[in-house]
Amino acid sequence: MKIALFATCIVDAMYPRVAQATVQILERLGHEVVFPAGQACCGQMHLNSGYFREALPVVENHVRAFEGGFDSGEYDVAVAPSGSCVASVKHQHSMVARWAEERGVRRAGGGSGATLEARANAVGERTYELSQLLTDVLGITDASAQLGSYLPGTITYHPSCHGMRLLRLGDRPLSLLRTVEALDVVALPEAEQCCGFGGTFSVKNADVSSAMLADKVDSICATGASACAGGDVSCLMHIGGGLSREGRTSADGTPVRTVHLAEVLASTREDPLRFDGELALAGGAR
Numbered sequence: 001m002k003i004a005l006f007a008t009c010i011v012d013a014m015y016p017r018v019a020q021a022t023v024q025i026l027e028r029l030g031h032e033v034v035f036p037a038g039q040a041c042c043g044q045m046h047l048n049s050g051y052f053r054e055a056l057p058v059v060e061n062h063v064r065a066f067e068g069g070f071d072s073g074e075y076d077v078a079v080a081p082s083g084s085c086v087a088s089v090k091h092q093h094s095m096v097a098r099w100a101e102e103r104g105v106r107r108a109g110g111g112s113g114a115t116l117e118a119r120a121n122a123v124g125e126r127t128y129e130l131s132q133l134l135t136d137v138l139g140i141t142d143a144s145a146q147l148g149s150y151l152p153g154t155i156t157y158h159p160s161c162h163g164m165r166l167l168r169l170g171d172r173p174l175s176l177l178r179t180v181e182a183l184d185v186v187a188l189p190e191a192e193q194c195c196g197f198g199g200t201f202s203v204k205n206a207d208v209s210s211a212m213l214a215d216k217v218d219s220i221c222a223t224g225a226s227a228c229a230g231g232d233v234s235c236l237m238h239i240g241g242g243l244s245r246e247g248r249t250s251a252d253g254t255p256v257r258t259v260h261l262a263e264v265l266a267s268t269r270e271d272p273l274r275f276d277g278e279l280a281l282a283g284g285a286r
Helices: 009-014 016-028 044-048 052-072 083-103 113-125 130-137 143-147 161-166 172-177 206-222 233-245 261-266
Strands: 002-005 032-034 077-080 127-129 150-157 181-186 227-230 257-260
Touching: 002 016, 009 016, 009 233, 016 032, 016 130, 016 261, 044 052, 044 083, 052 083, 052 113, 077 083, 077 130, 083 113, 083 127, 083 161, 113 127, 127 130, 130 172, 130 261, 150 172, 172 181, 172 261, 206 233, 227 233, 227 261, 233 257, 257 261
Parallel strands: 002 032, 002 077, 077 127, 150 181, 150 227, 227 257
Antiparallel strands: none
């Protein structure tokens, strides 16, 4: 299968290793990964803040960047290592296009909002979050057997709000993590509670966001895990910042980290995930 990588702006700018891990996983399975050059931001921050007019050209750019490859057969589906960005592509893009049509808003390049809505829906239907693609499309049920995933240690998992509530990912990410060789996955108390990031929410409501983050950090540390995994680097950045500022450590005295699902799945016996030159999680190689 030919798969287009939607890297997302925060991954591209701050966590490129997550995009690299995503590509490693897919190529390990024998798929060809394509990177549409015209991609940029999906406009999620604009849309979540109510700036529909400003988001309109951003949405159109995303649609234009990906639809040509679908139409030409250059790739079959698109994937992003971000539940929130995929939720925006699947649910918000057609919404802002419809908003523009209803108000007669002209967009860059002319044309109607209705046309953009149909195009946005077509792109959204073929765009998947990583765990969705792996389980629902590629049939991955055992990360160790099918991906060679290996990571010794103990980890917990934070389900981000957009992935949980808009994409309804359910247990897909957890099911994959639980089949990684040598990895012990422990349940996170109050897992469905938001970490407090919420994009611009953390800026506009800093005190509330910080209080929510404190609760999430306490829950993670209560598990005794060496790291918290997740499917959105924005949430992991927020949580990781809280863990770092408070100097939280695991039972063996090492800092509690955050790690993306893609990085865990890409880790193998031959090339295990590492932090600062050391094995990523507690317990050492087995």
